[in-house]
Amino acid sequence: MFVFDEGDLNNEQVAAIREPNNVFLVACPGSGKTRTLTYKIAYELSKIDDIKKWVVAITYTHRAADEIRERIEILGLDTSHLWIGTIHAFCLEWILKPYGLYHDKLKNGFKIVNSYDSEKIISQICSSFTESIRYFECSHYYNPRGLILSCAGSNVSLAKQVIDKYHNQLEDNNQIDFEQILYFSYEILSSNSFVARILANLFSYILIDEYQDTKEIQYSIVASMIKASQSRLKTFIVGDPNQAIYGSLGGYAITQQEFEQIAGVSFTTMALDKNYRSSRKIIDYYLNYNVFKSENTAEGLYKNHPSLITYDQIIHKDNLVDKVSEYIEHNTQKIGISESEICVIAPWWMHLAALTRSLVNRLPDYSFDGPGLVPFSRDIDNFWFKLTQIILTEPSPNLYVKRLRWASDILYDMELALVDTHAMTSKQLLKIVNSIKIYENDGLTYLRLFFEQIFSELKLDYALYPMLKEHYESFFNSTLNRMDRLRQEDASFATNVEAFRKAFKPRTGIKVSTIHGVKGGEYDVVISFGLLQGLVPNFNDSSVDSAKRLLYVIGSRARKNLHLISETGRMTGYVGNQRERQPTEILNQLNFAYDQNLM
Amino acid sequence: MHITKLSLINYRNFKNVKLLFNKGINTVIGENGSGKTNLFRAMRLLLDNSMPRSATKLTEGDFCRALDTWRGHWIIISIEFDDIASDESSQSLFLHGAGNAEDEVVTRATYSLIFRPKANIRQELSQIPIGDSVALESYLKGITIDDYETVLTGKSSADYNDPAVYKKIVGDFDKVVFPKKLNNSDVGIRLPHILNVPNEVSFTFIKALRDVVSDFHSNRTNPLLTLLKRKAGDISQSEFQPIADLIKDLNNEIEGLSDICDVRDDIKTTISDTVGDAYSPDSISIRSSLTDESDQLFQSLKLFVAETDDGYEMAIHEMSLGGANLLFLTLKLLEFKYQRASQSIGNFLLIEEPEAHIHTHIQKSLFDNINYEDTQIIYSTHSSYISEVSNIESMNIIGVVDGLVEVFQPSVGLANEEVGFVQRYLDATRSNLLFARSVILVEGDAEEILIPILIKKSLGLSLDEIGISLINIRSTGFENIAILFDNQRIKKRCSIITDLDAAFFDISIYPTDSELDKKKKTKAIGSQQAGLARKSRLNGFSLNNPWVFPFYANHTFEVDFIQSLNSYYLINITTDVYTQQATIDIASNELSSSDIAISGSRALSMANYQGKGWFALTLGKVIDFKVVIPEYIFDAIKFAHGDFNRELKLKMLKHRYESVIEHIEFGRKTIERLVAEGNTILEQEWKVYLALYENGLAMFTPKWEAFDFIHGDIDVLKANLLNDLPCAQNDILLRI
Numbered sequence A: 001m002f003v004f005d006e007g008d009l010n011n012e013q014v015a016a017i018r019e020p021n022n023v024f025l026v027a028c029p030g031s032g033k034t035r036t037l038t039y040k041i042a043y044e045l046s047k048i049d050d051i052k053k054w055v056v057a058i059t060y061t062h063r064a065a066d067e068i069r070e071r072i073e074i075l076g077l078d079t080s081h082l083w084i085g086t087i088h089a090f091c092l093e094w095i096l097k098p099y100g101l102y103h104d105k106l107k108n109g110f111k112i113v114n115s116y117d118s119e120k121i122i123s124q125i126c127s128s129f130t131e132s133i134r135y136f137e138c139s140h141y142y143n144p145r146g147l148i149l150s151c152a153g154s155n156v157s158l159a160k161q162v163i164d165k166y167h168n169q170l171e172d173n174n175q176i177d178f179e180q181i182l183y184f185s186y187e188i189l190s191s192n193s194f195v196a197r198i199l200a201n202l203f204s205y206i207l208i209d210e211y212q213d214t215k216e217i218q219y220s221i222v223a224s225m226i227k228a229s230q231s232r233l234k235t236f237i238v239g240d241p242n243q244a245i246y247g248s249l250g251g252y253a254i255t256q257q258e259f260e261q262i263a264g265v266s267f268t269t270m271a272l273d274k275n276y277r278s279s280r281k282i283i284d285y286y287l288n289y290n291v292f293k294s295e296n297t298a299e300g301l302y303k304n305h306p307s308l309i310t311y312d313q314i315i316h317k318d319n320l321v322d323k324v325s326e327y328i329e330h331n332t333q334k335i336g337i338s339e340s341e342i343c344v345i346a347p348w349w350m351h352l353a354a355l356t357r358s359l360v361n362r363l364p365d366y367s368f369d370g371p372g373l374v375p376f377s378r379d380i381d382n383f384w385f386k387l388t389q390i391i392l393t394e395p396s397p398n399l400y401v402k403r404l405r406w407a408s409d410i411l412y413d414m415e416l417a418l419v420d421t422h423a424m425t426s427k428q429l430l431k432i433v434n435s436i437k438i439y440e441n442d443g444l445t446y447l448r449l450f451f452e453q454i455f456s457e458l459k460l461d462y463a464l465y466p467m468l469k470e471h472y473e474s475f476f477n478s479t480l481n482r483m484d485r486l487r488q489e490d491a492s493f494a495t496n497v498e499a500f501r502k503a504f505k506p507r508t509g510i511k512v513s514t515i516h517g518v519k520g521g522e523y524d525v526v527i528s529f530g531l532l533q534g535l536v537p538n539f540n541d542s543s544v545d546s547a548k549r550l551l552y553v554i555g556s557r558a559r560k561n562l563h564l565i566s567e568t569g570r571m572t573g574y575v576g577n578q579r580e581r582q583p584t585e586i587l588n589q590l591n592f593a594y595d596q597n598l599m
Numbered sequence B: 001m002h003i004t005k006l007s008l009i010n011y012r013n014f015k016n017v018k019l020l021f022n023k024g025i026n027t028v029i030g031e032n033g034s035g036k037t038n039l040f041r042a043m044r045l046l047l048d049n050s051m052p053r054s055a056t057k058l059t060e061g062d063f064c065r066a067l068d069t070w071r072g073h074w075i076i077i078s079i080e081f082d083d084i085a086s087d088e089s090s091q092s093l094f095l096h097g098a099g100n101a102e103d104e105v106v107t108r109a110t111y112s113l114i115f116r117p118k119a120n121i122r123q124e125l126s127q128i129p130i131g132d133s134v135a136l137e138s139y140l141k142g143i144t145i146d147d148y149e150t151v152l153t154g155k156s157s158a159d160y161n162d163p164a165v166y167k168k169i170v171g172d173f174d175k176v177v178f179p180k181k182l183n184n185s186d187v188g189i190r191l192p193h194i195l196n197v198p199n200e201v202s203f204t205f206i207k208a209l210r211d212v213v214s215d216f217h218s219n220r221t222n223p224l225l226t227l228l229k230r231k232a233g234d235i236s237q238s239e240f241q242p243i244a245d246l247i248k249d250l251n252n253e254i255e256g257l258s259d260i261c262d263v264r265d266d267i268k269t270t271i272s273d274t275v276g277d278a279y280s281p282d283s284i285s286i287r288s289s290l291t292d293e294s295d296q297l298f299q300s301l302k303l304f305v306a307e308t309d310d311g312y313e314m315a316i317h318e319m320s321l322g323g324a325n326l327l328f329l330t331l332k333l334l335e336f337k338y339q340r341a342s343q344s345i346g347n348f349l350l351i352e353e354p355e356a357h358i359h360t361h362i363q364k365s366l367f368d369n370i371n372y373e374d375t376q377i378i379y380s381t382h383s384s385y386i387s388e389v390s391n392i393e394s395m396n397i398i399g400v401v402d403g404l405v406e407v408f409q410p411s412v413g414l415a416n417e418e419v420g421f422v423q424r425y426l427d428a429t430r431s432n433l434l435f436a437r438s439v440i441l442v443e444g445d446a447e448e449i450l451i452p453i454l455i456k457k458s459l460g461l462s463l464d465e466i467g468i469s470l471i472n473i474r475s476t477g478f479e480n481i482a483i484l485f486d487n488q489r490i491k492k493r494c495s496i497i498t499d500l501d502a503a504f505f506d507i508s509i510y511p512t513d514s515e516l517d518k519k520k521k522t523k524a525i526g527s528q529q530a531g532l533a534r535k536s537r538l539n540g541f542s543l544n545n546p547w548v549f550p551f552y553a554n555h556t557f558e559v560d561f562i563q564s565l566n567s568y569y570l571i572n573i574t575t576d577v578y579t580q581q582a583t584i585d586i587a588s589n590e591l592s593s594s595d596i597a598i599s600g601s602r603a604l605s606m607a608n609y610q611g612k613g614w615f616a617l618t619l620g621k622v623i624d625f626k627v628v629i630p631e632y633i634f635d636a637i638k639f640a641h642g643d644f645n646r647e648l649k650l651k652m653l654k655h656r657y658e659s660v661i662e663h664i665e666f667g668r669k670t671i672e673r674l675v676a677e678g679n680t681i682l683e684q685e686w687k688v689y690l691a692l693y694e695n696g697l698a699m700f701t702p703k704w705e706a707f708d709f710i711h712g713d714i715d716v717l718k719a720n721l722l723n724d725l726p727c728a729q730n731d732i733l734l735r736i
Helices: A011-018 A033-047 A062-074 A087-102 A115-128 A153-172 A178-191 A193-202 A216-228 A256-263 A280-289 A317-334 A349-362 A383-391 A397-416 A426-435 A443-457 A466-488 A497-502 A544-556 A585-589 B036-047 B089-098 B119-126 B133-141 B163-169 B212-217 B223-232 B237-256 B258-275 B294-298 B321-341 B360-369 B416-429 B445-459 B478-482 B515-542 B557-572 B581-592 B596-610 B612-622 B631-641 B646-677 B680-706 B714-724 B730-735
Strands: A022-027 A054-059 A082-086 A140-143 A146-149 A203-208 A234-239 A267-272 A309-312 A342-346 A510-514 A523-528 A558-565 B002-011 B014-020 B025-030 B075-082 B108-117 B148-154 B202-206 B304-306 B313-315 B347-352 B375-381 B395-401 B404-408 B438-442 B468-472 B494-499 B548-553
Touching: A011 A033, A011 A267, A022 A033, A033 A054, A033 A062, A033 A082, A033 A203, A033 A234, A054 A062, A054 A087, A062 A082, A062 A397, A082 A087, A087 A178, A087 A193, A087 A216, A115 A153, A115 A466, A140 A178, A140 A216, A146 A153, A178 A193, A178 A216, A193 A203, A193 A216, A193 B089, A203 A216, A216 A256, A256 A267, A280 A309, A280 A544, A280 A558, A317 A342, A317 A349, A317 A523, A317 A558, A342 A349, A349 A510, A383 A397, A383 A426, A383 A443, A383 A466, A397 A426, A426 A443, A443 A466, A443 A497, A523 A544, A544 A558, A544 A585, B002 B036, B002 B375, B014 B036, B014 B395, B014 B404, B025 B036, B036 B075, B036 B108, B036 B202, B036 B347, B036 B375, B089 B108, B108 B119, B119 B133, B202 B321, B212 B223, B212 B321, B223 B294, B223 B321, B237 B258, B237 B294, B321 B347, B416 B478, B438 B445, B438 B478, B438 B631, B445 B468, B445 B557, B445 B612, B445 B631, B445 B646, B468 B631, B478 B494, B478 B515, B494 B515, B494 B631, B515 B548, B548 B557, B548 B631, B557 B581, B557 B596, B557 B612, B581 B596, B596 B612, B631 B730, B646 B680, B646 B714, B646 B730, B680 B714, B714 B730
Parallel strands: A022 A234, A022 A267, A054 A082, A054 A203, A203 A234, A309 A558, A342 A510, A342 A523, A523 A558, B025 B375, B025 B395, B202 B347, B347 B375, B438 B468, B438 B494, B494 B548
Antiparallel strands: A140 A146, B002 B014, B002 B075, B075 B108, B108 B148, B304 B313, B395 B404
């Protein structure tokens, strides 16, 4: 049995871990959610007494999965009976691969189309229509009842036509996209009851992280297994409904009652409400944006920190760089906060990319880690991107385990692409990559040559394997595309190998991120701009609650200081009919005694 | 859980076979070289965790030679399981990877090994224009075994034994059509990595016992060691510690022996004398290293067995072969029992020819007693003594049809009653009916005794040699047994030999006939009618069945025998049958009659007088190479065996040639005797008679000697023999 040191966890955390019943855990920001999840996994792993059982943990990102796995390994547990990954990876491994032959659209084999290609296909279909319809209007996902078009507005029927056409095109090509991975899994489970029964017998425990951003269809997938197990299979669900910001992508903060109903089991409600991250002042501030009532108490090192919370509604967007620089310089130079403890957040990637480039020029002595700086496509599900990741990282003892895992991911993908990987091991693959030397300075050419060399060592022609070929073209096309766009935006960026390599170096400098991208992060200082109606909340979900949740997430990232900006001069609408965007209403209306100046 | 079906496609000597198995005990019957070992190997590749992992990477030599070229073809070894307890979580992993969904509850699974061209090759094959056999041929030429991959799949729903399915999945090599899609869901899915079937099942293979003593000597194959090793881990510390302590003391005492100490001291002084103190090691000791590790210690344990009443226990190598074999088998069974006790989802025991070197009496009881619960036992055998051999419902017979190996299930399509009959028959008679390559069924002692003699004397061949089992079914009825041979069941040829019982004398009843004659004629009329009825029944029975054919003696064996110009032999044994000279003379006269009513009656009455069996034995004694095999008998042999190959023909010619030489020698000796006796008349007769043979032999011998056994035309040689030696009753050769 896994035992932990006293002091590793607080009483609430211990209680959640020891709870024998299903747990529905609401964890406030900074409450040690990941830590609790990690220990819970370790605890359940150590309880497995049957070598034919697995603990399954579903995380929101690959990165979170890797991180938790590493932490568990550090705790000294054997992770061979832990399956951890995203819901997509789960569905692929446990449902589509073994049971795909029971689905008409999968039984002849399938390739997974990556997000770049999927965007390209939909955009092309859109432009083939005489009516005006744009890519973002075709944003869609599935719930158990079928297809949901989340951003189509009044164009629903047109968007539906686009998506139908898109799906036909995928089907002709034996491809499925990420949304279909979930939907087809759901279909397989609902039309073949034995699948859930078999899987229920293989799992001893299922954990779901970040439930507030989980899609409704995922709950149905998990619930069908719980149901089939006749409530033997226990579940641990953790998240924070106040941080649910993926609504437009199908994120659905299910209530405990709802989940109990579909899974047919009862949950023990538990909460982690001790915030070890932020100062009392910050906590009190972000609690103004509570959608679900929660008590957060300040328990951390900085609980009594005299935080600065400022709000600027005057600065013009053209002078934004001055304001942000001012905050950065103040916090680093006056307060002595290190660069990596500062985060600049905005709702839209486009605005961030532009600001980052200005900041790079404005503050040449600082380094930044943000969008618009990596010159090649970062489609993390692309086979060749995964390979690039190994190629462009240096072999080192620190990275060995990670790179080995990447290598085994690559072998896994190759097998999916029907390559005979029987005689290959991840160690050999890593060895091959490490042994190759390419003397070429241009990043893309370097990668091309490197890929060729690897495959010639493997004695394989990737062009003969349709999935590898598709991903190859997609990887280079999307990279060229991205470079073109950067060039158009007149950004100066390097395309040599060194610049490519930097993309995989451990990040240093000031973090620049979208609100969605900052999920789970924490910083001493958070600077956020673009807090404007139509952006926060986004036009496709303009509810007050949506704005509240975004502000809640922004606010709760900060430990010490929080700087909010609703800049002026951002226009919206078509040329000739433009109007200026106004500050986010809920923010504007909040009656709060902001700090007036930085001193 | 048990195996219900094994399909082998293109694997070794199996082009396309299917074996069906039942719960419990199953037998596989087949002659040597029919591929029983290959069959077991195929199962082991999929199930035996003592097989090296690399074994599943097959080679060119694993492709069936019956394929024109292996290039492009697939090898498929597929096993189907049934009765999987789906609610048991221990079986879930297996179902996850291999379970076939057919119903709400999954109880069936398929698990296959497929050795096929890699995806890129399959892709390229699919791009060859349909029907372009030239392009196909030239593409196939470039394929090497490195272009092949082994995949283990589960959940296959394809019936690989159906050639149309094979064509659909693999491709049609004749029409040059290859599937466009790389995936065919009928093949199933790749087995998930987390499922390693050999680790999930308990599977023990006991190979044919050939050199048990050396198996006992090798650490790897010694079954005793395997058993002990299994136990070594379980030994309690408290029980073992005193032994370990004793060993430690023992080691100390050995090290303390004065002689040992002397040697150590001498080494010490020698070193310091040679290299000086400065360079000498600081200390030297001699240590006894009797191991106190339990598993190493156990290696020194050996089994001793008292085989005889005197209670002397001997080592394995001193035991009788049968005893050692029995011991080996027993230990392997115990190993299996231990293994079975550990958690596994299925228990399989494969035993290869358990009868080798084991006494037939033990064979009988062996499998009555090996009957573990939840265990499927499959064994191959040659022995008709193993009781399970009569259970035709759990049986697969490997046979060769038109040069291809096929597997038959003898009870397919039979009613329970019919199966029961055959089983009782096999049980009671222990006949080797199922082991033969072909069968001749007879229902009398005379045929059973004389047919092998006729063939041996006339052609120099034994029935075994030509793979024919002659089975005397006595009065059980031909159809009851012959029912086994059918397109659905055993595809081996079965000749039925029976009598038509046509009367061979005038059966018109006259008022003048004596009561005795009337009775005899009435009986003959009855027999004749019964014979006709039997004929129409048997003809109807074998109609449309290419594997069964009836052959009829016009009258009855003895009569047809004498009618085939064999009266000489019968005359020869009149003295054995009768004692009174008068009777002997009458009999000889009658036998010489050209009227079959007379000679036939005598032949029959001789046989009945002596008893048909004894009479046949008596007759067998005098039959020589000149005997004429009644036509229907030879027809039956030809049907059962098929055409005679070159080697057999040569053997027959050789036999007849040598028989002539022998015959001439015998004639010369007879003439010498006659000269000595002064019987000139008979001497003359003999000389004339023998001259025919001698002249013929003189003509034929050079041809025989010049004959090139490898390249020569056997039929020309045959024609020469017939031509040169017309006197030697060689007509039989016209029929081979």
